[in-house]
Amino acid sequence: MPASFVYDAVRTPFGRAGGALSGIRPDDLAALVMRSIVERTGLDPSRIDDVIFGDANQAGEDNRDVARFGALLAGFPTSVTGVTVNRLCASSVEAVIQGSRAIESGDADVILAGGVESMSRAPYVVEKSPRPFPAAGNPTMWNTAIGWRMTNPALPEPWTISNGESAEKIAREWGIDRDAQDAFAVRSHRRAASAWAEGVYDSEVVAVPGVALTRDEGIRDDTSVDKLAALRPLFAADGSVTAGNSSPINDGASAVLLAKEGALPAEPLARVVSRASHGVDPDVFPIAPIEAANKALARAGLSWSDVDVVELNEAFASQSLACIAGWPELDPSKVNMHGGAIAIGHPLGASGGRIVGHAAHELRRRGGGVAVAAICIGVGQGLAVVLER
Numbered sequence: 001m002p003a004s005f006v007y008d009a010v011r012t013p014f015g016r017a018g019g020a021l022s023g024i025r026p027d028d029l030a031a032l033v034m035r036s037i038v039e040r041t042g043l044d045p046s047r048i049d050d051v052i053f054g055d056a057n058q059a060g061e062d063n064r065d066v067a068r069f070g071a072l073l074a075g076f077p078t079s080v081t082g083v084t085v086n087r088l089c090a091s092s093v094e095a096v097i098q099g100s101r102a103i104e105s106g107d108a109d110v111i112l113a114g115g116v117e118s119m120s121r122a123p124y125v126v127e128k129s130p131r132p133f134p135a136a137g138n139p140t141m142w143n144t145a146i147g148w149r150m151t152n153p154a155l156p157e158p159w160t161i162s163n164g165e166s167a168e169k170i171a172r173e174w175g176i177d178r179d180a181q182d183a184f185a186v187r188s189h190r191r192a193a194s195a196w197a198e199g200v201y202d203s204e205v206v207a208v209p210g211v212a213l214t215r216d217e218g219i220r221d222d223t224s225v226d227k228l229a230a231l232r233p234l235f236a237a238d239g240s241v242t243a244g245n246s247s248p249i250n251d252g253a254s255a256v257l258l259a260k261e262g263a264l265p266a267e268p269l270a271r272v273v274s275r276a277s278h279g280v281d282p283d284v285f286p287i288a289p290i291e292a293a294n295k296a297l298a299r300a301g302l303s304w305s306d307v308d309v310v311e312l313n314e315a316f317a318s319q320s321l322a323c324i325a326g327w328p329e330l331d332p333s334k335v336n337m338h339g340g341a342i343a344i345g346h347p348l349g350a351s352g353g354r355i356v357g358h359a360a361h362e363l364r365r366r367g368g369g370v371a372v373a374a375i376c377i378g379v380g381q382g383l384a385v386v387l388e389r
Helices: 026-041 066-073 088-104 163-173 178-197 225-229 282-300 317-325 348-366
Strands: 004-011 050-054 082-085 110-118 124-126 141-143 250-260 270-279 309-312 370-377 381-388
Touching (some): 004 026, 004 348, 026 066, 026 110, 026 250, 050 088, 050 348, 066 110, 088 110, 088 250, 088 270, 088 348, 088 370, 088 381, 110 348, 163 282, 163 317, 178 317, 250 348, 282 370, 282 381, 309 317, 309 348, 317 370, 348 370, 348 381
Parallel strands (some): 050 082, 050 110, 309 370
Antiparallel strands (some): 004 250, 004 270, 110 250, 270 381, 370 381
């Protein structure tokens, strides 16, 4: 069975909601990273067997298979197909997983995976009556940028609490106080700011034409625990989860070029060793990556002592700290060494490509090692991928 390799990975800088990237359509953001990764590797796009892109919304300009439209907008031949996948926050990790499996099964030689999200441009939607002449009354309008909408009443109520309320629940159950969450958020901003200043992201972030955005828009170099302590809780009057210790609402795109060994002339960044998923009750979704990563490592015949790099998507500080606590054998300093989503941002469909891509680039920078990319998913799931160089 052929192995699958990450040959390159790129992303846009991540913009804040209503910020620098809010004027750009998600299909154009997708086309940008698709085009960029092909141009910088010298790959003939006609060799791409499939484009697999993640997108969590798909309710606005990203509707009707944004993967295919992105490929067309990128100028790829019409022979290059595209499929859009949705596993919410882990959509582009799912894209990488599906792409690597296609290569390992022999169904493909080259796959372009990744994801995109424009939360700024996510539309409002209105429920439609099933009757041709609805009764009097006002329809409900839903904001599709984030969170539940049109929830099935058959689901148990505890399962339909918001992601922020779930983060609060985890903070209580795992004994993670406000100070620890704020300190973790400050760590994320400082590490991300330092990484940008040191040029760590130069090899993986591509500029967006016409946009004056030279790094991730949400990074706050001057934040501090004292500043974050002044913010009010968002989800409970006596809670600890705030805007400052949560990931923001963002726009961006990522792409990961996968191929079998020898399919491309360049040296690959890393090999995809294993992957795994794990499910938990929806109201405790933040802890799902714990077992997903444990499973992926076990399938690879590895332990946490073998791991050099961990990219854990920071949906919330409480979620990240709970996951780190759930991996007691892991040195916490290896987690998000160059910052995480609290600072960098979390455009839902693009975040998985960011963490997998950055993990692969970091293994190249280090000259080898083992990396784990893990991500939590609303509605109670976690995904993890193990890479090795």
